[in-house]
Amino acid sequence: MVSAESGAPCRVVLLASGAGTLAQSVLDSAGGSDCPYRVVGLVSDRHCEAVSRAEDAGLSTIVIRPADHPDRSAWDSALTEAVCGMRPDWIVSAGFMRILGEAFLGEFAGRVLNTHPALLPSFPGAHAVRDALAYGVMVTGCTVHLVDAGVDTGPVVAQCAVDVLSDDTESSLHERIKIVERELLVDILEAAARGRLHIEGRKVHLS
Ligand SMILES: Nc1nc2c(c(=O)[nH]1)N[C@@H](CN(C=O)c1ccc(C(=O)N[C@@H](CCC(=O)O)C(=O)O)cc1)CN2
Numbered sequence: 330m331v332s333a334e335s336g337a338p339c340r341v342v343l344l345a346s347g348a349g350t351l352a353q354s355v356l357d358s359a360g361g362s363d364c365p366y367r368v369v370g371l372v373s374d375r376h377c378e379a380v381s382r383a384e385d386a387g388l389s390t391i392v393i394r395p396a397d398h399p400d401r402s403a404w405d406s407a408l409t410e411a412v413c414g415m416r417p418d419w420i421v422s423a424g425f426m427r428i429l430g431e432a433f434l435g436e437f438a439g440r441v442l443n444t445h446p447a448l449l450p451s452f453p454g455a456h457a458v459r460d461a462l463a464y465g466v467m468v469t470g471c472t473v474h475l476v477d478a479g480v481d482t483g484p485v486v487a488q489c490a491v492d493v494l495s496d497d498t499e500s501s502l503h504e505r506i507k508i509v510e511r512e513l514l515v516d517i518l519e520a521a522a523r524g525r526l527h528i529e530g531r532k533v534h535l536s
């Protein structure tokens with residue numbers, strides 16, 4: 330595993346599909362003088378605000394739309410090729426709304442972090458905040474995990490709890506989760522880039 334301890338900052342590629350506020354937090358923190366990583370590109374499945382944010386930051390961006398490929402496998406292979414071309418050490422899925430397939434994980438398994446707006450294994454999938462509200466939980470939160478072939482089943486790296494307020498809507502709760510999510514994601518990415526994530530099966534230890 331490459332780490333900035335070897336000298337050069339780690340190369341990070343962002344995956345995002347939406348507003349890109351989490352991606353922006355990673356971009357903003359990468360500007361720090363002692364930051365152990367630098368963002369080298371952003372790849373998306375759709376033209377979205379996250380792509381615009383990366384373009385505004387002068388980054389390389391690529392959009393790989395499922396509709397432009399005959400099937401999911403072809404899309405996954407095209408995504409893999411695009412990300413490979415950016416020569417990442419780490420990949421960060423920050424609001425990326427597609428399931429990464431066999432080709433991608435065959436190339437990058439162990440080096441893909443995802444941030445999820447719930448305390449996994451509760452409420453996996455594309456609608457975690459809505460599902461947590463509907464269930465009536467009083468505490469939810471966010472999880473940063475390594476990505477595996479399952480949906481939000483990869484080893485948990487870090488979590489942070491967020492109280493659900495009685496008058497919360499999906500939007501108000503999600504915005505409060507994102508506040509802590511942004512900080513957690515940057516902290517974990519910095520640790521990963523410094524080679525401080527130690528994976529033993531499903532257990533992840535930070536040194
Ligand atoms: N192999 C994996 N890929 C991805 C994971 C993962 O855990 N394993 N996490 C996602 C991010 N994510 C939750 O954090 C997530 C995103 C999207 C979906 C989903 O069901 N997507 C649908 C399409 C949704 C849409 O069209 O907007 C789908 O892919 O069919 C589930 C979980 C990143 N990738």
Ligand SMILES: NCC(=O)N[C@@H]1O[C@H](COP(=O)([O-])[O-])[C@@H](O)[C@H]1O
Nearest residue numbers: 347348349350351424444445446454
């Ligand atoms: N299941 C995946 C998922 O729901 N991801 C979530 O999308 C949001 C992206 O916010 P942003 O577009 O403002 O960065 C984040 O809350 C992230 O956890």
